Amino acid sequence: MKLKRVLKWSARAILLALILAFLVGFIAYWRSTNDCDRDTGAPANPMKAIVHCEYGSPDVLTLVNVEKPTPADKQVLVRVRAASVNPLDLTIRGPWLIRPILGMRKPKDTRLGVDYAGTVEAVGKNPAAAGQFKPGDEVFGAKNGALAEYVCVLADRAVVLKPPNITFEQAASVPVAAITALQGLRDKGKIQSGQKVLINGASGGVGTFAVQIAKSFGTEVTGVCSTRNVDLVRSIGADHVIDYTKEDFTKTDQRYDLIFDLVGNHSFSERRRILNPTGICVMAGIGGAGWHDGIGTRLAGELKAYVASRFVSEKFITYIATLNKADLQILGDLMQAGKVTPVIDRTYK
Numbered sequence: 255m256k257l258k259r260v261l262k263w264s265a266r267a268i269l270l271a272l273i274l275a276f277l278v279g280f281i282a283y284w285r286s287t288n289d290c291d292r293d294t295g296a297p298a299n300p301m302k303a304i305v306h307c308e309y310g311s312p313d314v315l316t317l318v319n320v321e322k323p324t325p326a327d328k329q330v331l332v333r334v335r336a337a338s339v340n341p342l343d344l345t346i347r348g349p350w351l352i353r354p355i356l357g358m359r360k361p362k363d364t365r366l367g368v369d370y371a372g373t374v375e376a377v378g379k380n381p382a383a384a385g386q387f388k389p390g391d392e393v394f395g396a397k398n399g400a401l402a403e404y405v406c407v408l409a410d411r412a413v414v415l416k417p418p419n420i421t422f423e424q425a426a427s428v429p430v431a432a433i434t435a436l437q438g439l440r441d442k443g444k445i446q447s448g449q450k451v452l453i454n455g456a457s458g459g460v461g462t463f464a465v466q467i468a469k470s471f472g473t474e475v476t477g478v479c480s481t482r483n484v485d486l487v488r489s490i491g492a493d494h495v496i497d498y499t500k501e502d503f504t505k506t507d508q509r510y511d512l513i514f515d516l517v518g519n520h521s522f523s524e525r526r527r528i529l530n531p532t533g534i535c536v537m538a539g540i541g542g543a544g545w546h547d548g549i550g551t552r553l554a555g556e557l558k559a560y561v562a563s564r565f566v567s568e569k570f571i572t573y574i575a576t577l578n579k580a581d582l583q584i585l586g587d588l589m590q591a592g593k594v595t596p597v598i599d600r601t602y603k
């Protein structure tokens with residue numbers, strides 16, 4: 255009798271919580287707005303930027319005039335010479351899972367892009383507060399809204415001098431992808447010289463950096479990619495290349511100390527089988543940009559692997575990269591030393 259009453263009240267509480275959540279979501283959806291809805295008049299000091307007032311396909315992107323930023327104390331104004339796009343920029347499609355953060359009905363932040371390279375045009379009123387930077391310096395870094403003529407960035411954040419042997423286009427391809435590779439291998443994968451490392455998705459934006467960074471740690475690297483990219487992955491230093499259209503890397507006799515997985519298309523047990531008993535699988539991504547078959551299955555598989563690995567000696571770890579100055583500097587040094595060279599697939603003007 256008592257149990258029946260508890261169940262009845264629990265059902266009522268759950269129903270009430272669901273109605274409340276629906277109401278809050280409904281109100282948040284209709285209240286969601288952005289600066290496209292405000293008539294702020296023509297910018298006094300205009301610059302061009304790519305914006306998206308709505309969620310949707312790349313058709314929602316427009317090139318418009320916005321206010322050119324002015325550097326405050328501790329800030330530098332950078333004239334963007336090149337910017338790159340990442341799977342991260344797919345937020346223009348407004349995935350429902352993250353709309354509570356991005357804006358329910360419309361994107362709160364209408365600007366796009368993160369990675370850039372360019373020239374310092376000005377610093378704030380107090381030049382000493384701009385750290386190492388002065389007008390004319392060539393820099394690269396990460397800042398929201400990088401698909402624009404200018405970005406204004408804090409001097410102590412993710413911005414560093416561009417090595418002279420690297421072009422603006424190459425430098426602009428570095429921040430998100432290379433920091434993801436560096437932090438995944440070094441911080442999560444605990445990479446050590448002499449280890450055997452496998453990189454699944456070795457030919458992509460993150461993978462091409464991962465191959466070179468793993469080599470710079472003195473490891474033996476196996477890259478997995480499709481037929482058309484085999485020569486590319488070998489040319490950036492991979493010791494072995496597996497063409498996934500011809501061979502399944504989980505079905506060989508080889509064992510690895512570290513798997514850096516950017517695709518997530520193999521199960522926990524398949525990957526565990528090719529790991530050494532103290533090996534680590536860093537689950538960094540679920541394949542390239544755009545909607546592709548099996549995204550849901552891959553996400554569920556990675557979650558399952560994370561939980562299952564709590565009960566075995568091999569570790570399966572996931573993470574979100576964080577952009578910072580120290581790691582960008584490490585990457586700048588690796589590029590200057592010729593140990594890492596960005597691979598550019600396509601450029602657009």
Ligand SMILES: NC(=O)c1ccc[n+]([C@@H]2O[C@H](COP(=O)([O-])OP(=O)(O)OC[C@H]3O[C@@H](n4cnc5c(N)ncnc54)[C@H](OP(=O)(O)O)[C@@H]3O)[C@@H](O)[C@H]2O)c1
Pocket residue numbers: 340341342430431434454455456457458459460461478479480481483498516517519537538539540541542543573574575
């Ligand atoms: N954890 C983080 O903080 C973080 C940060 C940035 C990115 N990511 C994630 O990392 C992933 C990769 O990003 P990206 O910028 O490198 O993407 P990308 O440039 O589009 O590269 C995707 C790669 O996946 C490869 N691939 C596709 N199907 C494959 C398969 N069946 N087996 C092996 N490789 C396969 C492709 O190789 P082929 O072209 O040779 O087929 C391509 O090299 C994405 O899921 C992204 O969301 C995570």
